[in-house]
Amino acid sequence: xxxxxxxxxxxxxxxxxxxxxxxxxxxxxxxxxxxxxxxxxxxxxxxxxxxxxxxxxxxxxxxxxxxxxxxxxxxxxxxxxxxxxxxxxxxxxxxxxxxxxxxxxxxxxxxxxxxxxxxxxxxxxxxxxxxxxxxxxxxxxxxxxxxxxxxxxxxxxxxxxxxxxxxxxxxxxxxxxxxxxxxxxxxxxxxxxxxxxxxxxxxxxxxxxxxxxxxxxxxxxxxxxxxxxxxxxxxxxxxxxxxxxxxxxxxxxxxxxxxxxxxxxxxxxxxxxxxxxxxxxxxxxxxxxxxxxxxxxxxxxxxxxxxxxxxxxxxxxxxxxxxxxxxxxxxxxxxxxxxxxxxxxxxxxxxxxxxxxxxxxxxxxxxxxxxxxxxxxxxxxxxxxxxxxxxxxxxxxxxxxxxxxxxxxxxxxxxxxxxxxxxxxxxxxx
Amino acid sequence: xxxxxxxxxxxxxxxxxxxxxxxxxxxxxxxxxxxxxxxxxxxxxxxxxxxxxxxxxxxxxxxxxxxxxxxxxxxxxxxxxxxxxxxxxxxxxxxxxxxxxxxxxxxxxxxxxxxxxxxxxxxxxxxxxxxxxxxxxxxxxxxxxxxxxxxxxxxxxxxxxxxxxxxxxxxxxxxxxxxxxxxxxxxxxxxxxxxxxxxxxxxxxxxxxxxxxxxxxxxxxxxxxxxxxxxxxxxxxxxxxxxxxxxxxxxxxxxxxxxxxxxxxxxxxxxxxxxxxxxxxxxxxxxxxxxxxxxxxxxxxxxxxxxxxxxx
Numbered sequence: 001x002x003x004x005x006x007x008x009x010x011x012x013x014x015x016x017x018x019x020x021x022x023x024x025x026x027x028x029x030x031x032x033x034x035x036x037x038x039x040x041x042x043x044x045x046x047x048x049x050x051x052x053x054x055x056x057x058x059x060x061x062x063x064x065x066x067x068x069x070x071x072x073x074x075x076x077x078x079x080x081x082x083x084x085x086x087x088x089x090x091x092x093x094x095x096x097x098x099x100x101x102x103x104x105x106x107x108x109x110x111x112x113x114x115x116x117x118x119x120x121x122x123x124x125x126x127x128x129x130x131x132x133x134x135x136x137x138x139x140x141x142x143x144x145x146x147x148x149x150x151x152x153x154x155x156x157x158x159x160x161x162x163x164x165x166x167x168x169x170x171x172x173x174x175x176x177x178x179x180x181x182x183x184x185x186x187x188x189x190x191x192x193x194x195x196x197x198x199x200x201x202x203x204x205x206x207x208x209x210x211x212x213x214x215x216x217x218x219x220x221x222x223x224x225x226x227x228x229x230x231x232x233x234x235x236x237x238x239x240x241x242x243x244x245x246x247x248x249x250x251x252x253x254x255x256x257x258x259x260x261x262x263x264x265x266x267x268x269x270x271x272x273x274x275x276x277x278x279x280x281x282x283x284x285x286x287x288x289x290x291x292x293x294x295x296x297x298x299x300x301x302x303x304x305x306x307x308x309x310x311x312x313x314x315x316x317x318x319x320x321x322x323x324x325x326x327x328x329x330x331x332x333x334x335x336x337x338x339x340x341x342x343x344x345x346x347x348x349x350x351x352x353x354x355x356x357x358x359x360x361x362x363x364x365x366x367x368x369x370x371x372x373x374x375x376x377x378x379x380x381x382x383x384x385x386x387x388x389x390x391x392x393x394x395x396x397x398x399x400x401x402x403x404x405x406x407x408x409x410x411x412x413x414x415x416x417x418x419x420x421x422x423x424x425x426x427x428x429x430x
Numbered sequence: 431x432x433x434x435x436x437x438x439x440x441x442x443x444x445x446x447x448x449x450x451x452x453x454x455x456x457x458x459x460x461x462x463x464x465x466x467x468x469x470x471x472x473x474x475x476x477x478x479x480x481x482x483x484x485x486x487x488x489x490x491x492x493x494x495x496x497x498x499x500x501x502x503x504x505x506x507x508x509x510x511x512x513x514x515x516x517x518x519x520x521x522x523x524x525x526x527x528x529x530x531x532x533x534x535x536x537x538x539x540x541x542x543x544x545x546x547x548x549x550x551x552x553x554x555x556x557x558x559x560x561x562x563x564x565x566x567x568x569x570x571x572x573x574x575x576x577x578x579x580x581x582x583x584x585x586x587x588x589x590x591x592x593x594x595x596x597x598x599x600x601x602x603x604x605x606x607x608x609x610x611x612x613x614x615x616x617x618x619x620x621x622x623x624x625x626x627x628x629x630x631x632x633x634x635x636x637x638x639x640x641x642x643x644x645x646x647x648x649x650x651x652x653x654x655x656x657x658x659x660x661x662x663x664x665x666x667x668x669x670x671x672x673x674x675x676x677x678x679x680x681x682x683x684x685x686x687x688x689x690x691x692x693x694x695x696x697x698x699x700x701x702x703x704x705x706x707x708x709x710x711x712x713x714x715x716x717x718x719x720x721x722x723x724x725x726x727x728x729x730x731x732x733x734x735x736x737x738x739x740x741x742x
């Protein structure tokens with residue numbers, strides 16, 4: 001099969017585990033913990049205080065600069081504003097709300113002009129919901145009039161995760177309408193919805209309504225990890241390569257996750273901020289893997305209980321996918337806007353070796369989508385040779401894990417590359 | 431419950447070092463089979479001795495240096511087997527054992543073990559054996575009678591007595607594992623299909639030998655000369671199994687092409703101008719020394735360079 005991007009791997013996808021159930025149960029917990037930062041940029045400052053009653057959809061935190069607000073995902077009393085564990089940012093301030101189960105809501109006004117729409121995207125707290133969590137309005141604004149291709153990313157190339165798949169199966173038009181809204185703003189020549197070919201039902205659902213969206217092209221791509229990575233997807237769709245340190249707009253592209261488009265639809269057409277998202281709870285260590293529509297701020301622990309609890313031999317609970325997700329130590333962490341999956345894995349699924357040995361087989365070179373030389377990068381991180389790491393462009397590494405997945409010697413490649421990048425950054429700071 | 435917090439990726443593919451080594455052994459079996467069939471059971475004994483000595487040396491080394499027992503990775507088996515493939519069936523047993531131990535201890539283990547060695551252990555051992563005891567290495571027999579190999583004819587220079595078909599099938603004198611081109615090619619195809627090796631080095635190696643011997647033919651029929659050059663001696667074994675050794679060949683795609691071409695060119699040069707009829711061993715060993723340099727000067731085009739859709 002022709003590869004549309006460089007390298008890549010075929011891990012076992014295990015997606016059927018979480019797609020057996022068709023329904024999407026809505027989870028409303030007794031308590032939500034809403035971190036005041038759920039995006040890349042400047043943290044929000046709280047707009048409420050302990051003892052306040054808040055409504056569902058009410059803005060409870062906002063800030064200046066590269067920042068989008070956060071909202072109450074349930075109605076109820078604010079019982080605390082204090083640092084709480086966050087799945088990827090350590091311990092950061094969060095607003096704790098006791099749910100009164102009234103679900104009394106406030107909605108945002110429906111926008112009309114392009115400026116109002118951009119403002120609504122910001123006010124709704126929309127971020128890149130595929131995992132990057134970059135403020136949506138900033139990305140949209142920077143791409144306005146500068147892109148010829150708008151891409152909706154539904155590749156969901158990480159194994160196990162089916163959150164975007166579930167979204168497309170249950171509400172394809174929400175995504176397509178979101179694409180229309182953003183296309184009106186950005187004015188691209190081409191609007192592409194990119195899906196990997198392992199999502200038959202989602203593809204059928206999209207096809208059944210696609211005739212009402214003649215400007216949108218559905219592109220079904222051969223499944224291959226990491227096709228959902230922004231630069232790789234752009235390469236697969238357009239053949240263009242985003243240069244090191246550049247943004248997609250430099251090659252005339254803008255990529256948003258399908259969940260982000262759905263959030264845009266909800267905000268612009270119905271006035272809903274981001275207070276809920278689809279989360280896949282899956283893995284060999286969970287009793288009943290499935291997708292849930294989850295209020296932001298629900299704890300991992302609550303969700304895991306609802307999914308039947310953990311196996312006694314659980315080794316890791318991961319926020320995100322098995323290839324790039326972040327292992328958690330504390331299950332009181334909240335589901336945030338970019339949490340697409342809680343993955344629970346058993347002991348021995350990692351297959352790490354006690355004594356990793358590099359054979360120089362070069363398989364890491366052939367699978368690297370960024371065309372790097374992991375075997376030499378590994379060697380020079382161990383040797384502390386920063387000049388060599390720079391020559392080998394270690395900063396181009398996006399930590400997709402393809403090399404470590406493929407390595408027969410089971411080298412801790414990604415771990416070392418993180419260390420190497422940190423060393424390089426520290427040396428530059430001096 | 432104690433949860434492990436470790437770096438991603440959290441899953442790994444089912445690729446193992448010893449599975450790769452097993453594939454190499456499997457790929458060599460047809461060639462070994464032809465060797466035993468042509469030369470008798472002694473070929474098998476030589477091979478088993480070579481493998482056994484390598485494994486024991488590997489095990490003893492890990493015992494004496496109190497390092498991890500690396501026998502399980504299977505690389506010692508491959509080294510022992512590869513060494514045996516390069517030897518004539520008449521080689522004295524003591525020499526086999528000595529060569530095999532030398533390959534494991536001095537060419538591999540002392541350099542840091544698997545993946546760290548600069549020179550191909552089997553070929554370095556063969557080179558040393560040839561140096562200290564040439565008589566044991568260059569005598570070849572067919573049906574118990576000492577015979578000149580096709581390569582000896584070609585030094586004259588003349589076309590060998592054997593037909594091209596005989597040489598393709600392995601019906602000719604030579605080292606245990608080198609005589610049957612078809613068996614070696616089958617093994618190579620297996621390794622390529624299993625993605626153990628890429629075809630780059632063998633294709634570049636054999637292609638270079640083919641072109642050079644065609645252009646600089648020593649006889650009136652360049653095509654025959656070229657085909658005999660490809661089928662005689664250790665070219666096939668070297669190109670498919672020796673030059674593709676992971677530790678001692680480049681990891682970059684362009685580097686692999688360069689390496690293969692270099693091996694091919696040196697093989698022809700050594701055959702034409704060298705002291706011995708064969709040049710494969712020294713050609714590959716010389717190129718081994720250049721591997722890191724080749725990798726360094728054949729970088730892969732960086733992602734995002736030269737392919738921007740929009741000019742800045």
